[in-house]
Amino acid sequence: MVITSLENSKVKDYVKLQQRKYRDFTNTYIIEGEHLVIEAYKAGLVKELILLDGEKVPFDIDYIYVSNEVMKKISTLDTAPTIMAVCNKSNSSDIVGDKVLLLDGIQDPGNLGTIIRSSVAFNIDTIILSENTVDLYNPKVLRATQGMYCHVNIISRDAIDAINYLKDNNYIVYGTNVNNGYDVREVDSNDKFCLIMGNEGNGVREGIQNMCDKNLYIKMNNAVESLNVGVACSILLYELGR
Template sequence: MKYIQSIQNPQIKQWKKLLTKKEREKTNTYILEGFHLVEEALHYRDDIIEIIVSEEADLPAYWDVSDISITRVTPEISRIISDTETTQGIFAICQIRNATTKDLTGKSYLLLDGVQDPGNLGTMIRTADAAGIDMILLGKGTADIYNPKVLRSAQGSHFHVEFLSGNLQEWIPKLKAANVPIYGTALENGIPYKEVQPEPSFALILGNEGNGVSKEVLSLTDKNLYIPIFGKSESLNVAVAAGILMYYFKN
């Protein structure tokens, strides 16, 4: 077990940099924070490079960390590398999973077109996991799934769902070629979602919080759907809308 006391240690600066997308992409690694997320990562231990634990925290006795590098740090260092106001004092440095294939596998898909809010993205990932969605396709402008806020909102579901990042306009024709129905979400020229009979295979497209799904992507869909509003609210949060639709189509 290593022990780091100095906040000037170069390793501390490196861990802190992992809170930025640029450094995550450069090193192909990311940082997890909190007991629950680190415990979930231990089920996929090949992803873990190192566990960092504050002097004020203790590793649970039932965790098997015999083959994992452990570094103890001071509470001050723990606060420096934390992305939360009150840290639990436990972190894991993990390897980013690179997709081994560009093939679209599975029957159910969630396509995200410029979903920018990390909390929304994490909630959608968690809900997709719960609903049994096979794959999430992350279009341009969508937040980084390894953003600390996304990781906290997803609560470990990024370990359970397959992801691909790229151009939705390239993937949609491939899904159509595989006979996967493509459903966009839009009020204009849309129909109430319950007018569509769920099928075993489907792809749902959710868009940017302010602008919705882009016109270019909507032009490629088979049908565009909307969720009726019965009260006085103008719209639903995109993560809530995604949850309603995913569970309806997975029924």
């Protein structure tokens, strides 16, 4: 059977998943396109496949066929893909491992996705998203991760609580400060650390900087006020991972 009606209740539910509140309510989200679906399948996250009529069923998972028109309605892309999947959100809430990244206030979905991709590249174990950070399950974030969000433990937690926990558990906590920081090239390598990145416009909140063991910066030309936050975070992770 192929679902062709935009009024179908399943279709309506899937369209609603474009909104964060409905993703939060159902604990599910949608990913679009073959690459993301394969990564999520390998990680055991896929609940149901949404296939364009005529496409092959790639894995032994519940699926529905839909018309092109329905696919377009559910998709957030300009060009709808031929495969999408409904996935279960992670229920992880623990900080695991020795290398932690805390993101406090990142707003741009592309930046969050890029940072997640770099975090996996540089062996981060846990990424903590504070409540004022863009939703991990925003379709633009997931796309920018290139599926790498499946390869790292990502949790939501209050920033201050997380920092207190990390300090109690002997993590070195690094903030960032573009004006008055400690050159990351001079930092000794540490087995257990947490790097904190703040909002695109404002950086790490002053109250949080005061809680950090060190505030880092990247040495650069004076003409430049700051780097893109995804770039800055990636360079810091690259250096801290030496």
